[in-house]
Amino acid sequence: MLIELKSKDLLCLVKGALYSTLGICILYLIVTNQYKLYVSPRYELFLLLAGIATLCMGILTIAWAPPKQYKHIWKSIIPILLPIVLLVVPPILVPNTIQVQGVGAVTEDRNDFNFSQDDISEVITINNAAKEPGISKSKKEIVLNSDNYYQTIITMGSHPEEYIGYKLYMTGYVNRDDNTLKANEFTVSRMAMSCCIADVAPIGMTMHKDNGDTISNDEWVTIEGSVSTRNFHGRQQPYIEVQKIKNAEPVLGYVYP
Structure with missing residues (x-):
């Protein structure tokens, strides 16, 4: 298997690996629910299909890579590499504000409207x-x-x-x-x-x-x-x-x- 890969074009192998990595990143965001920091939940199915398609594209790019070539245009990998960097290093993309704290963090709204333990003139308890x-x-x-x-x-x-x-x-x-x-x-x-x-x-x-x-x-x-x-x-x-x-x-x- 390793010998077979060595005979394939290096640029295609790199592109395939990057496509596969991007697909895995997208699927990871969905599984961990962190995708909600990037897109609205109504796009979950579309994002899932995109992740699967990108992963498959990477695998097929590696499998169908042509024989080794010696002239490569390496700048062609930038459009694939850029979204990977943005997803792997969330502070670049996610707003670093007090309103959205933590990388990929989503917590439940506890709705704690019980004021009975607070120093307030009129004490109320809400069920x-x-x-x-x-x-x-x-x-x-x-x-x-x-x-x-x-x-x-x-x-x-x-x-x-x-x-x-x-x-x-x-x-x-x-x-x-x-x-x-x-x-x-x-x-x-x-x-x-x-x-x-x-x-x-x-x-x-x-x-x-x-x-x-x-x-x-x-x-x-x-x-x-x-x-x-x-x-x-x-x-x-x-x-x-x-x-x-x-x-x-x-x-x-x-x-x-």
Whole structure:
């Protein structure tokens, strides 16, 4: 087998090895669920087929390599090598921010809205298991988690007046990138991915809390608030009056449409 490979063209063998490596990298990302750092979950099947096809291409390129040649254009391997480097060394491609920590890390949203152990004037205990995800009109309650986060915010933004007075519970990081924010206002956000890593952007809701300016930027918090509205460039926008707040563990990974 080794003698047979030695008689084949070196450039084709290198290309075959690189194609095979790229296919294995793609399949590894799917198996470990780390592909969600690069593309939306709805592309999982396409990515799986691409990984299998790339691996097969590598094997066939090696198997069908022509006899040894002595003139090679080595720069032709760059288009194959570049994605391998980007996938094998994730910090090059994955945003190195507090909102998405760790390489390939995705953690579950614990939805810990229990404020009973915190030093807050009004002590409440919330039974998470009994909560309906998203918007519950019967309870006048909105609970955001990783699964419904994007859709719930979009729904609220479409008809914010319908949810005035609802209790809202959510976890996210404090974001003050919006230059229209006033004193003691901040945004609680998560990083959203619509298609792929190229379109990652924060999505959240504007909050107000007495002494809100004392909350550190990029700090992860869980809040309980009351939904109201504000006028934002001529249209109504959800506006949350924060009633209770506590520190939270970062929820790693993205939210998706």
